[in-house]
Amino acid sequence: MASAPTLARDEAALIDYLQRLGDDSLILGQRLTEWCGHAPALEIDLSLANIGLDLIGQATLFLNLAGEIEGKGRDGDKLAFHRDVLAFRNCLLVEQPNGDFAQTIARQFLFSTWQLALFEGLTRSADPRIAEIAAKAVKEVRYHAELSADWVIRLGDGTEESRERMIEGLDWFWRFVDELFDADPLEAPLVEAGIAVDRAALRQGFDATVNTVLHEATLPLPEYPRGVKGGRIGHHSEHLGHLLATMQFLPRTYPDAVW
Amino acid sequence: MNNDWPLWEVFIRSRGGLSHRHVGSVHAPDGELAVRHARDVYTRRLEGVSLWVVKSSDIVASDPAAAGPLFEPAETKVYRHPTFYDIPDVVTHI
Numbered sequence: 001m002a003s004a005p006t007l008a009r010d011e012a013a014l015i016d017y018l019q020r021l022g023d024d025s026l027i028l029g030q031r032l033t034e035w036c037g038h039a040p041a042l043e044i045d046l047s048l049a050n051i052g053l054d055l056i057g058q059a060t061l062f063l064n065l066a067g068e069i070e071g072k073g074r075d076g077d078k079l080a081f082h083r084d085v086l087a088f089r090n091c092l093l094v095e096q097p098n099g100d101f102a103q104t105i106a107r108q109f110l111f112s113t114w115q116l117a118l119f120e121g122l123t124r125s126a127d128p129r130i131a132e133i134a135a136k137a138v139k140e141v142r143y144h145a146e147l148s149a150d151w152v153i154r155l156g157d158g159t160e161e162s163r164e165r166m167i168e169g170l171d172w173f174w175r176f177v178d179e180l181f182d183a184d185p186l187e188a189p190l191v192e193a194g195i196a197v198d199r200a201a202l203r204q205g206f207d208a209t210v211n212t213v214l215h216e217a218t219l220p221l222p223e224y225p226r227g228v229k230g231g232r233i234g235h236h237s238e239h240l241g242h243l244l245a246t247m248q249f250l251p252r253t254y255p256d257a258v259w
Numbered sequence: 260m261n262n263d264w265p266l267w268e269v270f271i272r273s274r275g276g277l278s279h280r281h282v283g284s285v286h287a288p289d290g291e292l293a294v295r296h297a298r299d300v301y302t303r304r305l306e307g308v309s310l311w312v313v314k315s316s317d318i319v320a321s322d323p324a325a326a327g328p329l330f331e332p333a334e335t336k337v338y339r340h341p342t343f344y345d346i347p348d349v350v351t352h353i
Contacts, residue, residue, distance in 0.1 A: 041264065043285050043296035050299045147295055154288070 156217025180225020
């Protein structure tokens, strides 16, 4: 296996980058588990659980790798369950509450559309370990993007109420879109080395897909408000702490438990 | 579950299988979503499979009450079955 950059500074950046990738998937995976048994139809229940499982699988791979490179004996479980809110690196979009079905679909559509472009880029990462994870995950994400786009269209072009809820769902999330494309100084050397994807470059394709799907859904095109940011440096919305309290309760209570 | 979500019968060709087999049903608003949901419910991501969905109302079934006239006459006609030949071992799927 080819080695990642050997410079300590680059290594720290790589670990942080892997945590960003892993935390995005982990937190959205956790959110989707909240739907279990509560979805509008049995079939949707299974689809949401399926997507959640895919995401948690991705998180396991990214966080295990981050822990391995860090070399301090932390694995994916340790990183998932024994970090506090300020140490999480996920984007703000994924930690937002589920809301109603339309809101969940809006979040999934925006995230999966972005994640698909990101992972397609990462399959060509100069770090073969990242490329390998991305190659596995990109097939899953393509399905997530298709399914959620499909539902945006169905709800947007559905009844008067479903349309209204779809618009409201999307409205809630526009402010978190900018962060997805916010190029960060930490990632710059990794982009330079061909390890990370230049996220700013993904914006055009993302906007094109969103426009196409919204057009088909007969929904108005959004005006993006000024984005809120901070997730990548641990400055989260008030929602993440509550999510972690639920997610981490058992391992925190019994830190030495094996399961 | 109202009329917006009719029942669809699901048929799957498993990898290396020879024909589509009925595996169950799903509720979905249309065929496209029926395929997506059938995929999540019945294939668990096993790649290389083929899925068919068909609206249950489009299937015409034989009448159980007519089972006698429909099927029983064949019972006494063993000569219709190719059971009097030796099949070489290399020939499978017969």
